[in-house]
Amino acid sequence: MANPVVPSSGALSPLGLSGVRLSPGFWGSQPTQTIIDHCYEWMDRVGWIANFGGGPRRGREFSDSEVYKLMEAMAWAGDPRVEELTRVVARAQELDGYLNTRWPTARYTDLEWGHELYCYGHLIQAGVARMRVHGEDQLSEVVCRAADHVCARFMEGNEVCGHPEIEMALVELYRQTGAERYLEMARRFVERRGGPALADIELGRAYFQDDVSVRQAEVLRGHVVRALYLSCAVVDLAVEMGDKELLETAEGQWERTVARRTSLTGGMGSRHSGESFGDDYELPPDRAYNETCAGVASVMLAHRLLLATGDPRYADQIERTLYNVVAAGPALDGHSFFYTNPLQVRVAGEVVEGVSPRAEGGLRAPWREVSCCPTNIARTFASLPAYVATGDDQGIQVHQITAATISHDGLSLRMDTDYPWSGKVTLRVEAAPEAPRRITMRTPAWAGGGTHEWERSWRPGEEIRVDLPMAPRWVRPDPRIDAVRGCVAVERGPLVYCAESPGDAPPLSEIEVSTATEPVERGADLEVEAHRITTEPDGWPYGGPASGVGERLPLSLIPYYRWGNRGPATMRVWLPETR
């Protein structure tokens, strides 16, 4: 089964990349191959591939993982260069399976920050992808040797990696190979956390989820990507071990995290400091970190929870996060990337030509010193079909609406749609067995929620038509989210909209919008009624006269994921509302 996640049980079963083929459309037309090529060229240029051949070490301590994530993307995409990279990587593996280009640093002497096990995690995920798409080859040998080395070295004792990732990879390797030691190793890594298992650090133990055990934590916390990767493993383990209580714990943590620590876009991470979740309801639009990789990780977690439980709220969150975080990461041309995805940018970013040293959200950069996001986008785009549908004995369950062909057990459906630009969806039966089959399709929460369901014997040529209500809507925040009090946002279908102000427009800090009239559609964009507010010149900014309402002006809104594609600009999702 060519799917990133293949649980041995669960409410829903993946169809994999062979069961779902994307057609041209919002997701089918993403520049996946361009991004893979871009990542390959940059990693070649900055020396992260050459690191495997020895010589002077280039890049950060976790740069090996970028090569592995690219290999995973290539495996899903059927890009034959994965074989060439496998040969490069294999040459660096030591006899006992140890594999890390930072040698001759002593092994495993800095588990807090060393990222050695983290890198194995991505290596293993690449290997599993390759096995599932292509079958066993040199990469699976490298991967199993590394995984066996990890089991030999870490099965006893109390050590874990500062950055979770290997845990879910080992579960998947178990699922692929059946070797139970990988599952057991994953279980021990997960259960050791919070013991504690790592040294104390200035950022605090919650940073790497070593503050409390995964069974006792109330909510996800600390470094967002670490927290989400670990939670993926918790769900995987709960499923493989049939541990219902653990699954419910993970569901509760997810629910509270989504309710209290998630931006409107689905982005997670309110603090630059520690790349971390903040406190409950600490959701600043301007300093939201919302790392692109956190969006990827959030989709990975929700995908696992959806398969395990069948609850459509997870598919809703996948949709929101894919359209408004993951799609926002890369530029439309696939050659530059956001690291952070805030909901407000007050000062237009500066164009970055080469490697950007900093993780800011003002403008996309072609590459960064920490360049985790481009390869994470590459492997996510290359495996997008995994999220579209599942299948079982009864039929097919459609979770994501996008132009695609879905085939399972003799039933083949062509989903035609211009979604998210149109709410019209046609499911055309292209092939069908004699026996009746049930077809279900999620109604997005924003359209009222629930599930469409049709069950009968199907004939080729039959069509199901759904028309989702695509009128733009005003959205207001929970009053506990202090940072956006008195503001409204606009959504249309699954898309969050934003105002983007290139040089000549009025400053976005000096407008208010009126919700007395509804947003008007202008193609993919929207227009709302705004007023310019009058502001005081520089003086003490508290206790002055109330601002007046100035000239009326129409304000254009664009889909959030498209912002930053027209050069340096300011941007905001949450718009102050005229009272």
Added chain:
Amino acid sequence: MANPVVPSSGALSPLGLSGVRLSPGFWGSQPTQTIIDHCYEWMDRVGWIANFGGGPRRGREFSDSEVYKLMEAMAWAGDPRVEELTRVVARAQELDGYLNTRWPTARYTDLEWGHELYCYGHLIQAGVARMRVHGEDQLSEVVCRAADHVCARFMEGNEVCGHPEIEMALVELYRQTGAERYLEMARRFVERRGGPALADIELGRAYFQDDVSVRQAEVLRGHVVRALYLSCAVVDLAVEMGDKELLETAEGQWERTVARRTSLTGGMGSRHSGESFGDDYELPPDRAYNETCAGVASVMLAHRLLLATGDPRYADQIERTLYNVVAAGPALDGHSFFYTNPLQVRVAGEVVEGVSPRAEGGLRAPWREVSCCPTNIARTFASLPAYVATGDDQGIQVHQITAATISHDGLSLRMDTDYPWSGKVTLRVEAAPEAPRRITMRTPAWAGGGTHEWERSWRPGEEIRVDLPMAPRWVRPDPRIDAVRGCVAVERGPLVYCAESPGDAPPLSEIEVSTATEPVERGADLEVEAHRITTEPDGWPYGGPASGVGERLPLSLIPYYRWGNRGPATMRVWLPETR
């Protein structure tokens, strides 16, 4: 003249610590000696004093500076232990004047982060304080040897220290000794910045004010304490060189910084990341950094600008910052300290018994790995009289209202007041010359601004009475400050108030206040009318039903500087306003 700043010219002239004596009252009763003792004991315990005797090095690379800041506090306070510390420090000085306990690290090999020149700055300020209070002694020898070493090593070339501080110290040493090389060295250090003079760092060049020259910068930016210390030197240099244009530049930078980058409390620094100013109008109450040391530095800068220009707006800012940042730093008992001073804390802090590794604002800690704030409070409290009044041929100018005796040129005034608890101020003439004298007193901006002025021949026993309006007032923010939109704060006199919620009160995240009725005084505290709002259980927090207004309840407000003295609690200054 026993004053931290003694300009050779300027609109106003300091009276120094001998010209102003504080009486018991808000400032005169601060636990200054307790804090000096506390700092001495802790630095002895954690080994920062012992570092000067050799042996294993303890503490961070800048820990020498804490010893020097304590010595400065002792010098102002007349604490004889400054002599004992001088002997300890002197033994560590090398023959050529170099003095740093990090030896045998190679000298000046990391100007970006090494803090060697920064430490000299604090050493020099301690030496100048000692010279001004006591006269020359071993400490002045140590200081001049170090300063001469700096001149010899750095006069040519393009090097500066990553952390500004030595610049203003050298100007003051010039003012004290008359040696022009110190002024010239300071000038070169200041003018080199932005050239650039330092290596690039991940935080960006603005972090240490090496992005643009001090003459071209529009606003203060980067690391707040660094920016403010540098700006102090800019004002000092402008005054000593008679450079009006440079002074106007510094005034403009200050004006824009106060208008766009300053919290209601006077706190500066919106980002934990880089301990930095954020963008214009990025002023989050919850993640405000507002380092205690930044409050001290802001007072130092405003004091210099007040002396240079005579503009009372600088005295207004000193008042605001002293009452609402500096006074908030230490606990009422003087034995624990805030590092950061946010305007909202959602999660009650945890009690810290020993050395706290982290700079959080939830609860004061007795000591920290980076413990710059306690010694900065100590030297500020020990030199508080400097800020109260100035004098000239015409008479006395009173800038800060507090119980004190002010003497200058035969005129002696006793200022009696319970300020800030009462607005009644009595200036009683205790001694007076025959000739007429002019007495002026600033009317705080919150009371309408302007200056009271009385001029005549005075007789002992004569009294001037002023009664400032102390009714509490609602304050609203500039609409560009997104983070506190829809909220109000309450001030009374110079004090900012806040709601503090110990365990049993309703969560501060679930209240709104009504401004239909005025705040009622309850001793030093206030009471406002609030409502509990109803909130939804955990679910998607956007687009849900509007919150309802629930039970009415009175909400107590306390002076912000007093918060966190009753154990772990949540707190907020900005209160959502019922509409």
